[in-house]
Amino acid sequence: MRFCCEQFSITLEGKVLFAPLNFNAQGGEQVCIMGPSGSGKSTLLSAIAGTIEPIFRCHGDLRLNNNSLIGQNLANRKVGMMFQEDLLFPHLNVAQNLAFALPQGLCADQRRDKINQALAAADMAGFNTRDVATLSGGQRSRISLLRTLLAEPKLLLLDEPFAKLDKPLRQSFRQFVLSHIQAAQIPAILVSHDLSDAEDCQVVELCIP
Numbered sequence: 001m002r003f004c005c006e007q008f009s010i011t012l013e014g015k016v017l018f019a020p021l022n023f024n025a026q027g028g029e030q031v032c033i034m035g036p037s038g039s040g041k042s043t044l045l046s047a048i049a050g051t052i053e054p055i056f057r058c059h060g061d062l063r064l065n066n067n068s069l070i071g072q073n074l075a076n077r078k079v080g081m082m083f084q085e086d087l088l089f090p091h092l093n094v095a096q097n098l099a100f101a102l103p104q105g106l107c108a109d110q111r112r113d114k115i116n117q118a119l120a121a122a123d124m125a126g127f128n129t130r131d132v133a134t135l136s137g138g139q140r141s142r143i144s145l146l147r148t149l150l151a152e153p154k155l156l157l158l159d160e161p162f163a164k165l166d167k168p169l170r171q172s173f174r175q176f177v178l179s180h181i182q183a184a185q186i187p188a189i190l191v192s193h194d195l196s197d198a199e200d201c202q203v204v205e206l207c208i209p
C-alpha cells in the first residue's frame with residue numbers, strides 16, 4: 001500500500017486552512033502530522049477518511065495505491081481511524097468489541113481464531129470475556145487499535161492516540177502500532193503535538209498561510 005498526498009489543501013468559507021501538502025507514505029511507514037492548533041490536522045484526517053463535513057472544500061488529490069480517494073464512499077476507502085478517545089462499546093466485552101470490526105463472511109471458528117490471534121499479538125491472550133470497563137488505559141488503547149486493524153484497513157489514521165497515556169505506555173504503544181503497520185504493510189498517518197511521537201518517522205508540518 002502506498003499513500004500519496006498531492007498538492008492537497010482544505011478551505012473553510014474560502015479561507016485556506018493550510019498551505020498545499022505533498023507527501024508519500026509506503027506500507028509500514030508512519031508519517032507524523034504536526035502544526036499549530038486550528039491548522040487543520042484533524043480535518044486533514046477526516047478528509048482522508050471520507051468523513052469531512054461539507055462546509056469544508058478539498059483541493060488537490062489523495063491517492064491510495066494510485067487510486068484517488070476523493071469522491072469515494074467511506075466503505076470503499078477502507079481507511080481505519082483511531083482517536084484519542086478509544087470509543088470501545090461499554091456494554092460489550094473485549095471479544096465482542098473486537099468481533100464488531102471483523103469482515104463479513106467469516107465462520108464462527110475463523111472469527112474466534114482471528115480474535116485470539118489479535119489478543120495474543122497484543123500480549124492480552126485470555127482477555128476475551130473481560131468487561132472493557134475493567135481494563136487499564138494502555139490495555140484499552142491496545143484493544144482499540146486491534147479493533148481498528150481487524151477491519152483490515154489499507155491505511156491507518158491516528159488522531160493523538162497516545163495523548164492519554166503516560167510516558168512508558170506511550171513508548172510501548174508507539175512500538176506496538178509500528179510493529180502492526182509493518183506486519184500488515186499499511187501506511188499510518190498520525191496527528192500529534194508531541195515531538196517524541198515524531199522520532200524516526202517522516203514529519204509533515206501544516207503551515208497556516
Ligand SMILES: Nc1ncnc2c1ncn2[C@@H]1O[C@H](COP(=O)(O)OP(=O)(O)OP(=O)(O)O)[C@@H](O)[C@H]1O
Binds near residue numbers: 053
Ligand atoms: N464543524 C466545524 N465547523 C466550523 N469550523 C470547524 C469545524 N470543525 C473544525 N473547524 C475549524 O477548522 C479549523 C481546523 O480545525 P482542526 O480541528 O482540524 O484543527 P487541528 O489542527 O486539529 O487543531 P487542534 O490541534 O487544536 O486539535 C479550526 O479553525 C476549527 O475551528
